Amino acid sequence: MTDKVQGRIFGGEEVDSIIQFPFVVQVTTTLTFCSGVIISENYILTTAQCIYFNQDPIEVRAGSVVRGEGFLIPIAEAVYHPDNSFSTDYDIAYMRTETPLVFGEDMEPGVLVMTRDRTPILFNVTGWGKRGNEISNERYNVLRTLRLLTVSKRYCESEYRERSPVKENLGMTTFCGEAFDSEGGACDGDAGSPASVGYLIYGLFSFSLECKGPTVAPSVFTDLQDIEIREFITEGTGVEYENH
Known part of the structure; x- marks a missing residue:
């Protein structure tokens, strides 16, 4: 787990076949x-x-x-x-x-798992969320997957504290992740999307402050191992x- 990484994925990659997920x-x-x-x-x-x-x-x-x-x-x-x-x-x-x-x-x-390290360092989040922060609420028509890196709760809460005091306390049953090779993140409409490695399911996407732009914050997941x-x-x- 790392305290901070640079950049985030926005949009991710289109899933070719549901056989992948x-x-x-x-x-x-x-x-x-x-x-x-x-x-x-x-x-x-x-x-x-x-x-x-x-x-x-x-x-x-x-x-x-x-x-x-x-x-x-x-x-x-x-x-x-x-x-x-x-x-x-x-x-x-x-x-x-x-x-x-x-x-x-x-x-x-999918397979619900208990692991010694709780959440993996890298995982995928997969869903049909919004195409960013547009007012139109336009969503992707085809399933997409994003590669995320687990970040510490301390870092995650500090990022939200800077951007939204309402979301300062992220609760006890969550973990956070953010991407590391481009801008963006999971969006509205991705709620319930699994955080997975192969068939192993570690969490479900709960919320993010934004999914692209200057106010983007890490994606927050319900921790299924809690x-x-x-x-x-x-x-x-x-x-x-x-x-x-």
């Missing part, structure tokens, strides 16, 4: 567009903010890199963490599917973590 899904309600990650044949994770204000109807699509395409996954229920009050902490939710998913090369579960987040997921879904 078969656990990533689209999560749409009447108020939000987010991403999520399949963790078993019956459960999908996303962030609490994606369903907090509007749990019904929830449209989940899988198996395609194109926004609005792919096959629909009917959702029976959606549950967000009881300690989340639309805040930076406990930004996690799970959704139970109406019927078990049938896995193939275009739809497979003990309270982990208990919420395992007790609610029955999905166990793997040790790595």
Whole structure:
């Protein structure tokens, strides 16, 4: 982990095939567009903010890199963490599917992991977020992935303290990452996008101050290895973590 790196990725790279990230899904309600990650044949994770204000109807699509395409996954229920009050902490939710998913090369579960070092030095965040800070809210139509570097919570909070006192406290259940070879970062609409290395899932994107320009700050993720987040997921879904 490093205290500071230079530059950030904006836009990332277009994903050629969903086979590269078969656990990533689209999560749409009447108020939000987010991403999520399949963790078993019956459960999908996303962030609490994606369903907090509007749990019904929830449209989940899988198996395609194109926004609005792919096959629909009917959702029976959606549950967000009881300690989340639309805040930076406990930004996690799970959704139970109406019927078990049938896995193939275009739809497979990610793996929840426990590691000695908590978060990897480098990871990918993958989603369909905004094309920057434009007022038009135009989003990418094709799934994109960004390479990020884990940075310390101390550095992350100092960056937010300089730019936004409202976001000065990033909570106890988060970690931060930023890119290192160009400007930019994860954007609105990327909420719920997994932080992953291969099939290993370490977090879900929660928020950033901006995703490009002079006020850009590190991307903040819900830490899926946090003990309270982990208990919420395992007790609610029955999905166990793997040790790595």
